[in-house]
Amino acid sequence: MAMEKSTWTTKAGLAQMLKGGVIMDVIDEEQAKIAEEAGAVAVMALERVPADIRKQGGVARMSDPELIIRIKESVTIPVMAKARIGHFVEAQVLEALGIDYIDESEVLTPADEEFHIDKHRFKIPFVNGCKNIGEALRRVAEGAAMLRTKGEAGTGNVVEAVRHARTVFGEVRRLQAMSEDELYSAAKNLQAPYDLVKYVAQHGRLPVVNFAAGGIATPSDAALMMQLGVDGVFVGSGIFKSGDPMRRAKAIVQATTHYQDPAIIAEVSKNLGEAMVGIEISKLPQDQLLANRGW
């Protein structure tokens, strides 16, 4: 019997199994265990959450492999880690660690301002950020098996996540309404491969699972993104920068499952303690906007 490993179906399939779930940023084993106990479907292992990367500045790189391994050994759920945009050697290192998914992430300082990683060359699946459908389909063409709308990481402000999700889903609906000849022109304008544009038009959805990320801080934020049409949520700084991480993490997990049930969202939102302090994004200087990294 031939066993074929690391096929497209297994790569995109793991993301399908994560749907309806919450992926949480964690910086040590203790946080990883809290995330798993709260019901996270996966953890993102990193040295600093985006809010601290933003505050401390400097070049943000892949995390220490020792830290990633310790986190991997502390939980039974999938473990993801971030590589810099275009830094294919960081990706090779993460693949060698035997984790489950790589996030080629704009939260880290890009290593290449022209080329993203050729993700088809890897056995491990990748998730990439997107602000619009052209960017989303370019990443899929490069081999991304999962997408996330970027939002603005480390701000605790959901406005950019909403903007990017509305943009992507609005563009999906516009493509669905187009005739065949209009799709050729749309592919050219979106700078995306025609076959992927056609797939979206025919199926009315992206070719891979699409989560929301960047600024989700409350159960209502998570349910808002789910109602807008994403398949699940990443919560970065929002949990462990809040007053009561376990309680907030559990509440966000429940709100993501029961996103269509306001009575449940109301119940789980009670007495969560202090949310992370948010940042007004229009007050951020242009060069500090992480979502503009990647193209």
Place this chain on the structure above:
Amino acid sequence: MTVGVLALQGAFREHEEMLHRMGVATRQVRLPRDLAEVDRLIIPGGESTTIGKLLVMYELLTPLRERILAGMPVWGTCAGAILMARRIVDGRPDQPALNVMDIEARRNAFGSQLDSFEAEVDVTDIDHPFHTVFIRAPILEKPGEQCRVLATLPDGRIVAARQAHMLATSFHPELTNDSSIHELFLSF
């Protein structure tokens, strides 16, 4: 007949799409009141720890267990199979489970995502090799007397089993275009 699909987390939409292509009505089950509206249930792939916790939080674990023990047909794929097992090996010590089927499930039995794979596997009662997709999959072990093994890998590890009205598969038929295991389940 309405087939319920447990929709707490995971690949429930894929099961629904397969059933819709077969012309079967489905209903997403998230709360105990949904359970009353369905004749049988699929527990999809996803994270068994997450699904287990949500089953407990929304008081679905006990009524669901009672419905299954009273004879409601149920099929668990991957995480669903783990939740149905009498014992979970390599799980969290306090991981909630339905404990309805006389078999053990070993979580992540093949390793990390890098060991996820596809293969053709012979399944008892299916007349052709079935294209299986294993994603961070469990294996089934130590089946009880009432439990019939339906599929094994060449090394003998169990990947599908049936006990009366209960079906467990380590792999994901909902990620393929082959509806024969869905048909088998509907015949229960």
